[in-house]
Amino acid sequence: MKKLATLAVTLLLFSCNTGKKVVSNESAPEFKVLTVSEYKGKEKKMYEVIQNEAQLKALYAAVEDPEVPTIDFKKSRIVALFLGEKNSGGYGIAVDKVTEKDNVVWVTVKETKPAAGEMSTMAITRPFTIVKIHTTKPIEFK
Template sequence: MIKILPLLFLMMSCSSPKTVSDNSFSIIHKSEIGGSDKPGHLLIQDNEAYIQFIESLKLDESEYANFLKVDFKKKNVLVLFQGQKNSGGYAIDIESVSNNDNTIVVKKSEIGPKKGEIATTVITTPYCIALIPKGNKLIIE
C-alpha cells in the first residue's frame, strides 16, 4: 500500500495544466465618463505608465486616494473600455479572472440600458480599472 501512494501522487502531478480561478482581482475605479471613444483594453505593467494614465483621466484630486500604489512585481493594471455610447445606462465590469498555465483569462461583462428603460441623453465612454495577476499572456473574453 505504501508503494502505491508515491505512484498515485506522481500520476496526479503529471496531469494536464488546470484552469485556476483567481479571484485576486480587484476593481480600482469605474466611470461612465472619461474612457476611450473606441472599445478595447489597456494593460499597464509599470508604475510610470500607471501614473501617466491616472493623470490623463483628469480626475479631481480627492479621487486619487482610490488609486492605491500597485506592486507591479505581482500585479498588472487592466483598463477595459466600452467605447462611446449615445446615452447613459452603460457600464463595463470584470466578471471573473482565471489563470490557465500562466495565461490570464479575463471575462468581462458589458451592461446597457434595458428596453423601455429611461436613460439620460448624453454621450458616455464607460471604463473600468482593475488589478489583475501577472501572466505571460492576456485573453479578454
Template sequence: MNKLIPFFILILTSCAVPKPVVTNTSFSTIYKSTNGGTENAGYLHITNNEDYIKLIETLKIDESEFNKLVVVNFKENDVIVLYQGQKTSGGFEIDVEKITWENKILLVTKTEIVPNKGEMVTMGLTSPYCITIIPKTNSIKIVQ
C-alpha cells in the same frame, strides 16, 4: 529479499505525486466611471507604475479618488483597464466578472451592462471604463 528492498524504495519514491500549481485568481476593481474612457472598445494592460501614473493623470478623476488609485504593487500585480467605447446615452457599464488561468494566459471575463429598451437614461455621450488590479502576467485574453 534484502536486495529487493532498495529496488522497491526506489520505485515508490520515484512515483511521487506532482504538487498542484496554485495560481492567483484574485482581482479587485478599484475604479469605474461612465465618462473618461476611449472612443473605441478595448483594453489596456499596464505592467509598471510609470505607465499607470500617466494613464490616471489623463483621466478625469477627482483628486480624492486619485490618491486611492496610485497605490498598486507592480511587483505582484498588473492593472487592466477595460473600455466599453463611446455610447450615445447613459445606462452603460463595464466590469471584470472573473479571471481564470488557461496554461499561462490570464483569461479576463468581462461583463457589460446596457440599458433596457425604453429605460429612462441620461442623454449624452458616455464612455464607460473600469480599472482593475490583476495578478502579474505576460499574456491576457479578454472573454465575454
C-alpha cells in the same frame, strides 16, 4: 450462506472505484476593482494591460483622476476596460471573472446596456473600469 454471498457482492461493488478524477489546471487569481465611471473614458472601445508605474500614471491622467493608486508591479497588473463613446447613460463595462489556465490569465469582460424602453441619462458617456489583478502572467481577454 445466502447472506454471506450478498455481503461479499456488496463489498466487491463498493470496493470498485469507477469515479473519474477531474484534473483541472484552471485557477482564479484575485482581482480588485479600483475605478468605475460612466464618464471620462476613451472614445474607442479597447482593453489595456498596465505593467509599470509610468503606464499607470498615464492611464490615470487620461481618465482625469488625480488619485493614482500604489501598485506593486512585481506582484500585480492593472487592466483598463473602455467601452467607448455611447450616446446615453445606462452602459457599463466590468470584469465578470478572472481565471488562469495554461499559464495565461483570462479576463472575461461583461458589457451592459440599457434595456429597451428603459429610461437613461441623455448624455454622451464613455464608461470604463480599472481593475488590479494579482498576477504577473500574460493576460488575455474574452
